[in-house]
Amino acid sequence: MLQLLQLIVNGLVEGSVYALGAAGISLVFGALRIVNFAQVDYLTFGAFAAILANQGWGADMVFSTLFALAATAALALLIEFVLWRPMRRRGAKTMSLFITSIGLAFILRGSILFAAGSGEREYRVNVFQAYSIGGIRVSESQLIAVAVALSAIVATAVVLARTDFGRAIRGLADSVELASVAGVDVDRMVIYIWILVGVLAGLAGVLAGLIQSSFDANLGFNLLLPLFAAVIIGGVGSPFGALLGGLALGLIQEVSTWSGFFGGVNPVWKPATAFAVLVAVLLWRPQGLLGRARVL
């Protein structure tokens, strides 16, 4: 039983990072109709920006994280102006944009590797500091990560659901044409969306780095499958769905290793679990938990 609770806690920790990353992907797809393959590298960028502040400048984690959020948001905006906007003006559509995002991923990853090298990095945190809550072991990093992530998730959900801004984003996700007819300044909304996405991605990246204790430039790419699986499981086009999907996926991945579950899946196979869940969703409920947009 204790093992199960521990796994649930681990799953929540992982899942909350998935949720943040997936929400960004979902927002980008909803508003801009881009499946941004490079999105996961925005996460890597955020993680490394925090390393720069934390290890390079000696700043504490709070400042480093805030710096990472700002840096990733700036990166997202830069890429919007330099790449996405011109490509849209040229009339590029789905496949071209997707392949463009792959090219972007290479450039981002190559740049990060070039600047930071291929070695493993870690934040200056005490990885041995752990707490035991009712017999469940949680490291300080995990605790902070899940607390921050869950707060961010709640905040994002509230913004999307309750504010005018959130409603405008969701309106944009439903139909760009309708939104512009309704007087929404689409270009400006797009900027706000990229800022939000940049912040979410940066945060997800920092937290992913935090809970992994050490990471390299493949941080984002290793999250590619779980993040996109979370988006699809939650339902394409629904940021709420992506949040839920991320949490669900984290939980399923961890709990599936529980020994009470047919002896437990070997933890080595966790990526395959994510894929199996994805396939199951596609076969039985292709629109995902909350989705309306078409994946098929």
Place this chain on the structure above:
Amino acid sequence: MSLDFWSLVGAVSGIYAIFALGLQLQFGYTGLPNFGHVASMAVGAYTMAILVVREEVPLWGASLIAIAAGVAFGALLSLPTLRLRAEYFAIATIAISEIVRYVALNEQSLTGGPIGTSNLLGPTQVAEYNGEWASFQASVQAWLNDVVGQQVGSDFTMLVIVWVVVLVCLLVLTPMTHSPWGRVLRAIREDEEATAALGKRVGWYKLQSLAIGSGFGAIAGLLYAFEFQFFSPDDFDPLITFYAWLIVLIAGAARMWAVPIGALIFGLIFSGTRFFDFKPFTYLDAAQLSYVRLMIIGAFLIALMAWRPQGLLGNRDAMVLE
């Protein structure tokens, strides 16, 4: 540089050409953006190696079975992914190829694990699968020596063998794609609904395309295995699929003959970065050079999408991407 070096570049380009031909069938002709194509290479190479080393199956038999395994893999790949929209199909295929690589990495008893094929019989014995191939290659080399009139190297021999296979692949694929069967594929690429409305079994054709394309991937995997005599899961990195994509994008949609040309262009550019021994490249070490290469490939992909989405060699009217 020496003939041996350029022979190697040429041979590897040829292997990539065969690999890309499979992808061209899947994407250029049928519109299926398979970003996990490298998995079929891995399936082909590993099936052959395991059969030769563990089950002592003769090389040629093992190779045929390996190609069949590639075809079967492609068919299996289609089952969960067929109904997915383009980008999600792409990501699902990446996921599958990563899982294949993951299996190769972790199932040490099956594949030798991260150490690679030399570990196929366990740590106490160095396993080799290349024996029969080496003798075949030697006899081809002897024949070439007679034909050419002087001693050719093994690299050159391999080059010849690979490009003969490329030619055979083209001779098989070209009539296939120019046939009524190929016509249905091209129709599916452009508009599945319209094609279904004419009574064609769209799902079945997609499966065939994925399966046959993966068969060619397996052939590329075999030749790769023979060329390098040893391989490990790291050889089947997702990046390899992206190289094939570059080649297909250079060649343009639905053009089989352009693929080998694209592969040669790619091979030249790729190995050409070796010769960047002028500033500022001299300041970079090998690892940094590979990162720069990554960025250049990325920039090249974007440039292609921005300015020549029909491919370097392609025809605008027959453009496939949008």
Place this chain on the structure above:
Amino acid sequence: MTALLEVRDIVKHYDGIAAVSGATLDVEKGSITGLIGPNGAGKTTLFNIVSGFQRPEQGLVSFGGARIDHQSADRVARAGLVRTFQETKALTKMTVLDNMMLAAPHPGERLTSLVLRPRRVRQREREVEAKAREMLGVVQLEDHADQYAGTLSGGQRKLLEFGRALMVEPKMVLLDEPMAGVNPTLGLELLDLVRKLRDSRGTTFLLIEHNLEVVMGVCELIHVMNEGAVIASGPPAAVRSNPQVIDAYLGTRGASVAPISGEAAP
């Protein structure tokens, strides 16, 4: 005697709104039947359901005595029921001739035949090409045979799609707004063609059309849909003077309607 196409009580919702709610109609073999109604009446949705592109939630469709309501689009087409689309689906990256040849049943589309019976495949290819050119002549596109379909005008693409559907040698054709975007002279020729095909081959036609003059002129029987249901069926004269039909179009009963504008119905 049962009709060739029988549609019974079809129901289909989108996002909670009933697009089709209890539609019932018959199409007799060898007839030219019309389906009209204001925008949003559910005509194209019904077409999609009948042709297998969408599944109904309730109700059934039978074609030639056999049920087809949950069959896939390609299966329905193979059974002999083909359709055209409101937004033409000409395959623009292929030549006009290829578009036509694609449609004809052909053993060369199976790999086994390609490998084992190449001569038969080549022979059939020649036959199909001849037939395709002949049909192109009928729809007056023979000069464009080797052009990419993307270079054709909207009206020409409609003709291409029509000709292509006929290459399948169907028992019945669903035409979704065949006149839209086509110039009147060409349109009249198309209608002439419909009549000729019905007379010579016995092909049945069901057309959605907003141009009421056209419909009244060429159809023997007309079904009228409004708000997801078939509200009237009968010969043109009867339908024209039916008060419910007039209401539906003029909106005195509050139906969401625009006058016949050629706007797409969902």
